[in-house]
Amino acid sequence: MPTAENKQDTVRPGLVSFVGAGPGDPELLTVKGRKAIEQAGLVLYAGSLVPPAVVACAGAGARVADSAPLTLAECHALVRDAALAGENVARVxxxxxxxxxxxxxxxxxxxxxxIPWRVIPGVTAACAAAAAAGVTFTVPEATQSLIISRMEGRTPVPERERLAALAAHKTSLAIYLSAHEAQALQEELSRSLPPETPVLCAYRVGWPEEKLIRTRLGELADSVAAHGITRQVVFLVLPAALKKGAASRLYAEDFKHGFRK
Structure with missing residues (x-):
């Protein structure tokens, strides 16, 4: 007859789902992500960045824990114990x-x-910010690229990826994790871009306190300081917004493709 210990050994590990919560609006959570949270025995979410409303759909018997004060080892211990006990886990x-x-x-x-795991994608803040402000990253014949990066902080940035070098391409930029270095960010970008370059400062997109601050590169630091913002901002730098560009060829009458002769 199997012992209790042997029974434990035969328990099939639960599935760990890394769920992209989106920028903060619970309605921007994907259907697949919501199901993963609803079906989890443990929901571990980054409470410093993810509003509790996003994980409010957790089951009545689920344990919901905030990972913000925990180390990597402490987070993994919670996830491991739940998964090895046969529970599904939503790491939000x-x-x-x-x-x-x-x-x-x-x-x-x-x-x-x-322990098996999967990733369920979420809406990134850059795309949510562009949607909220009604702006586009790509402009025909002006720019067809978006670069996502950040200022150097406690996590170093490779020298080849310094923002001045990236900005020299004159493409759209989405800059994360840099609100606390707004002055340094302005100075770095100004090495490659003119002061009139449009910048959108998107604060807590999808949260009730969302702010969309439209400014120019030459006034970036002052705009951030005036609104008292020090974190949870994505900066959209949009050099192509100064150009007229052209209409997309996709719907032009003389543009033929496999679905339109």
């Missing part, structure tokens, strides 16, 4: 887990412990 990240989400190190620990 702000935005999309593939951007600044510490996904690699968490997944490596799960692989080590032979």
């Amino acid at each position: 990240h702000t935005g999309d887990p593939s951007l600044y989400g510490a996904l690699r190190e968490q997944a490596a620990l799960l692989d080590r412990d032979r």
Whole structure:
């Protein structure tokens, strides 16, 4: 007859889902992400960035824990214990887990412990900010690229990815995790872009206290300071907004493709 210990050994590990919560609006959570939260025995979310309303759909018997005060080892211990007990786990990240989400190190620990995992994408703040402000990153014949990056802070940035070098391409930029360095950000971008370059400062997109501040590069630091913003801002730098550009060829009468002769 199997012992209690042997029974424990035969329990199939639960599935860990890294859920992209989007920028903060619970309605921007994907259907798949919501289901993962509803079906989880443990919901671990980044409370410093993810509003409690996003995980309010957790089941009545689920344990909901804030990962903000925890270390990587402490987070993994909670996830591991729940998964090895056969529970599904929803590890809820702000935005999309593939951007600044510490996904690699968490997944490596799960692989080590032979715990299955998956990633459910979320709406990244850059796209949510563009939608909220009604702006576009791409303008035909002006720019067709978007660069996502950040200022150097406690996490270094490779020299080849310094913002002045990236801005020299004159493409759209989405800059994360840099609100506390607004003056340095302005100075770095000004090495490659003119002071009249349009910038959108999008604060807590999708939260009730959302702010969309339209400014210019030469006034960026002053605009951030005037609104008392020090965190949770994505900066959209839009050089192409100064150009007329051209209409998209997609719907032009003389543009033929497989679905329109």
